[in-house]
Amino acid sequence: MTKPTILVATWRDGLFAVTGDGRTQEIANQPVRGLAPDGYGGALAIVGGHSLRRRAPSGEWATVGTSEFELSCCMAVRDGIYIGTDDARMLRLRHGGNVLDPVDGFDNIAGRDGWFAGSAIVNGQRVGPPLGIRSVAANSNGSILFANVHVGGIPRSMDGGTTWQPTIDINSDVHEVCAHPADPHIVAAASAIGLCISRDAGVTWTIERDGLHAPYCSAVAFSRDDILVSASTDHFATQGRIYRRPVRPDGDIAAVENGLPTWLNGIADTGCLATNGSTAAVVDKAGTLYLSTEFGLAWSQVSSKLPTPSSVLIC
Numbered sequence: 001m002t003k004p005t006i007l008v009a010t011w012r013d014g015l016f017a018v019t020g021d022g023r024t025q026e027i028a029n030q031p032v033r034g035l036a037p038d039g040y041g042g043a044l045a046i047v048g049g050h051s052l053r054r055r056a057p058s059g060e061w062a063t064v065g066t067s068e069f070e071l072s073c074c075m076a077v078r079d080g081i082y083i084g085t086d087d088a089r090m091l092r093l094r095h096g097g098n099v100l101d102p103v104d105g106f107d108n109i110a111g112r113d114g115w116f117a118g119s120a121i122v123n124g125q126r127v128g129p130p131l132g133i134r135s136v137a138a139n140s141n142g143s144i145l146f147a148n149v150h151v152g153g154i155p156r157s158m159d160g161g162t163t164w165q166p167t168i169d170i171n172s173d174v175h176e177v178c179a180h181p182a183d184p185h186i187v188a189a190a191s192a193i194g195l196c197i198s199r200d201a202g203v204t205w206t207i208e209r210d211g212l213h214a215p216y217c218s219a220v221a222f223s224r225d226d227i228l229v230s231a232s233t234d235h236f237a238t239q240g241r242i243y244r245r246p247v248r249p250d251g252d253i254a255a256v257e258n259g260l261p262t263w264l265n266g267i268a269d270t271g272c273l274a275t276n277g278s279t280a281a282v283v284d285k286a287g288t289l290y291l292s293t294e295f296g297l298a299w300s301q302v303s304s305k306l307p308t309p310s311s312v313l314i315c
Contacts, residue, residue, distance in 0.1 A: 005315040013307035034073040035313035046071040067100045077138040084133025115152030135176045139184040148177040156202045167202040175218045176270045190217035211253030219273035223296045230268035239263035259299030271311030283309045
């Protein structure tokens with residue numbers, strides 16, 4: 001069995017590839033964020049804020065598009081790649097092209113004038129991210145697109161990005177949205193008020209908190225028949241925890257252990273929890289990386305003291 005390669009992007013110090021043989025730095029001295037699969041066995045990443053790059057399965061990186069806008073996240077689906085920005089715009093790179101075109105329909109979402117920056121006052125200073133797209137996802141057959149706006153809810157598109165409609169209440173303060181890899185109707189989101197689950201492709205949502213030590217959820221991923229979600233007291237918490245909730249409607253939320261510490265060293269932020277087949281990975285704010293090759297049922301620490309991570313991806 002081929003050992004997985006875990007890519008860890010960092011906010012300031014480039015990107016690292018972690019394997020069973022150790023770790024190597026593939027991109028240096030630049031901020032990297034928004035890791036996502038490219039649909040062909042490789043990876044996508046936002047580098048330096050304005051460059052969309054692709055990693056070939058062999059490990060080589062190449063620039064596939066640039067933009068004047070500050071890019072935040074990306075997703076490959078059907079006709080190309082959708083890219084979110086830090087000022088809540090949506091761009092698209094079509095297959096075979098090199099221009100990041102604006103998705104005009106995203107600017108006309110009902111209720112957009114009520115979106116607001118997800119910042120807070122700490123010690124008299126305003127801190128936190130700007131109003132922007134924090135994550136993007138597509139359902140399992142690629143027919144429905146979801147964009148997590150922080151803070152602006154989860155707009156969705158059912159016509160390939162031409163038009164978008166709001167779904168969840170924007171005050172849910174969503175931090176990440178993720179679609180089930182097999183069931184096109186199931187979507188999950190990590191929000192400041194709990195784990196959000198939709199079983200009708202985003203038409204309606206339920207909010208679950210029972211079983212969490214605190215409701216502030218920042219990352220979410222599907223692992224086979226389970227939802228994995230990270231929770232903490234707030235964005236600046238010094239510890240966090242990973243929980244598991246079965247996808248079935250009658251499931252309960254329970255803490256994940258079996259190799260994971262009871263408390264992570266800082267939160268597992270948006271993008272810092274990933275799955276791919278039977279493999280799952282989580283990296284905490286302190287740069288400690290944990291890996292499971294058993295659908296998140298058993299874990300081990302595989303790296304530590306990585307620079308502050310922005311996202312993780314399993315190749």
